[in-house]
Amino acid sequence: MKAFLKFDYNLLTKKILEDKLTSFGYKFSILGFGEIEFYENVPEDKIEELREEFLEYGITIIENQKSVLVQKIKDAIHEMVYGEEILNVKVSVYLAEKLNHSYGYLSNLFSDITFTSIENYVIIQKIEFAKQLILNNKLSLTEIAFRLNYSSVAHLSTQFKNTTGITPSAFQRIISKRREKKQ
Amino acid sequence: MKILSIHKSPLFLKIVFVLAIFIMLFVSALTYRHMDSVTVSSEMVAHSYKVTIEIEQLYTTIKDLEIERRNYLLTKNKKLPTQINFSKLIIKHNIDYLKKITSDNPKQKKLIDTIEKLCIEKFKIVDYGLNNNSSFTQDELKENLLKGKKIMEQISFKINEMLAIENKLLESRDKKNDSLINFTPKFIYITLFVTIAIISLAFVKISRDLQELQTNNEILDLKNETNKLAEIVGKSGTWHLNLVTNEFIFSDNKFRLLGYEPEEFKPTLESYFEKFVHPEDLETLKQAAEKMIVEGHLPTIIYRVEKKNGETIFIKNIANSFVNTKNEKILIGTTTDVTEEIQTNKNLEDRNRELEANNKELQAFNYVASHDLQEPLRKIQTFISRLIDKEINSLSENGKQYLIKIKDSSERMRLLIDDLLQFSRTNKAEKVFVSTCLNELLENSKLELTQIIEDKKAIITSDSLPHLNVIPFQIQQLFTNLINNSLKYSKENIPPKIDIKVKKVEAKNENKIPFNDKSKFYKITFTDNGIGFDPQYSERIFMLFNRLHNKDEYSGTGIGLAICKKIVDNHKGFIYADGKPNNGAKFTIYLPII
């Protein structure tokens, strides 16, 4: 028997954080954008403990300032791509405004740390979302293209193929065959 | 039709025969009646004569009596009374007789009665005279004589009347008799004529029928002879099996098929099974034979038979039934020696299998060769690239050139092997047909060629392609190869335009499709505005390794279109190319709708 799930990652992460931090003992507040504020100073070893625990859930406590900013960029991009409103803003404008830095600076920083450009990262996220939507089976390719702000299905297909090396239809075929095999 | 009329004849003939008999009997009856009439008429005449004679006889006798009376009266001769009495007796007899023979004629009857009465009177007178003659006076004598004479006159008168009547009667009877007799020959002629007519008609009919029969017989004989020859040439024989009498008849050639001379033995169904039929096939044949006897026909059956000389041959038998004129069911069958055909077939099958195995081997070889050649070539190319990267500057000018040439050649080799591999894959691949959206395949092809399309700023327009049962990867390859072809052979500095159209057609309406029925195809055309080609090559370009340009003008291996043709062949379709030099090319594909 199968049950189909949909994940609300925001809620998921928030809940885990809340549970973990509550049992951690220190007063805290979740600020969003992956920021937590502790109302008291937490000793190093305790932070290490928390870090270990968080790692189990795939949550990393970022040390580096630069890494923090990079993570913020990633989060912002994530929001932009997965947000309900269709992105009609230019990425550069959006990020610069949201994070209060020039796009040039953000761009360089991002490339230094991640070895990828922001543009590339956006594309990766869009294609990732496209994959989810394709597998969800509720929207047609045209609708998906529209949702992700591509000018046409062909444009989406081209970018999909450029990024993954296979066509959206081949992708769908392979994943469904994989699922059949598991049965 | 001839058969129909011959069949009609017996019945027709029977009717005519019966009719003829009737006519003849009728005519005979008439003739008999006539003869009867003639006889009766003659008898009538004879009768009249007799009566006449009798009457005259009577008169004579009466006259005699008178004379004798008179004599006696005059002479008183003692001898005369006896005579007179005798005469009286005779007269009585005569009258009785006359009465008898005139009983049919009322007039005569009356007259003879009258005469009888008169005679009785006369007798009275005579008797008186006789008795009293001795005592007669002269006057008494005279009186008696006169009385006698008077009566005599009366009698004579009556006699004459009788005679007259009888004469008249005789005349008319005679006349009638004459006419009847005269008619007799006519009657006989008529009878004769009718008989002759009937016999003639019969003769004509019979001789005509006979001729027909003869002609038919001749034709039959001819056909029979031809048949015998045909049997010999066709190595076949025929047989009849009468299901009622169990008579089994072989045609001459059937005997020969079995290795015997015609009529060398008397065939029976059982002996045929036992002696000739191959034991392994016996059971099947017996079952089929039983069925044949019940159902009345034998569908084609092939079995083995051992000839007189021990040789085994394959026999093909077909049989059918009909009912003969005696209402017996007859089975007629043909037997053909098909040993040669079967052997030929077997040889063909063997050869086919050989060819198939060979083909598979070649295909496998092709695939393995192409595949295994890739490895070393790749190494060569990679090492070359490293050399060019790292060491090119430590080479002399010549060395650099040589290295570049090696690189180019190895690249060409790679193209060739890639294409060969692709070609062998279209053979080797599992031919699994799936209902596919051709539009999707076209989109995939365009995606594959995105780079070149962009580089050349090509514009590709297409109709909406339908769904069809195809091998998806192969059709995608087909589209890719065709579009790539058009892109490659585009005019310099002119953006290539490729238009793809689709239409549903029927085989009989397309003269390019070698069928002439209603089977349906999708006709897909790829038209471009490229450099085109000379239409005399329109068939050659699909041949393997065939190129219309050398490799310096346009790169290419000459395999791409051969792959297209192979793919279309795999789908049991057709592909044609049209073009004019410098005026673009058009590729037409027909894919059957299954």
Place this chain on the structure above:
Amino acid sequence: MEKDYIHIILADDDEDDRMFFTDAFDELKMKTKVQTFNDGVELMNYLMTENAVLPHVLFLDLNMPKKNGIECLHEIKANKRFDDIAIAIYSTSSSEEHIEETFVNGANIYIKKPNDFNTLKKVLSDVVTINWQYHTSGLNKDNFLLRM
């Protein structure tokens, strides 16, 4: 990429290919630790050892003696311990159907061995980079399919 090293393993029976592979990574400015194995058996033996350092990306040649790439793929996919490894099939050309088959059987990446060294460097770099993205950005590994 920071201070973490990216662990890479290649299983390929061809000496030259192993050399190209390691040379390429040497020339790439990425913090990578590369291990090579000569055949499938050696590879699986290594992976199955208790404290083995599992690779981030595993490159599998298909045609290896003793145990070929597909067999290794099946064994690896069957073992939960190796769920985090991105598996790249590294092979000479195959047919379209065959390539799709490897994806269906669990491969994440299919790489056709390039015939030019520079191309090889680019391909390997892209693969590692993209894989790193998946690793660091919480992307769904199950949907990670890449063909080069």
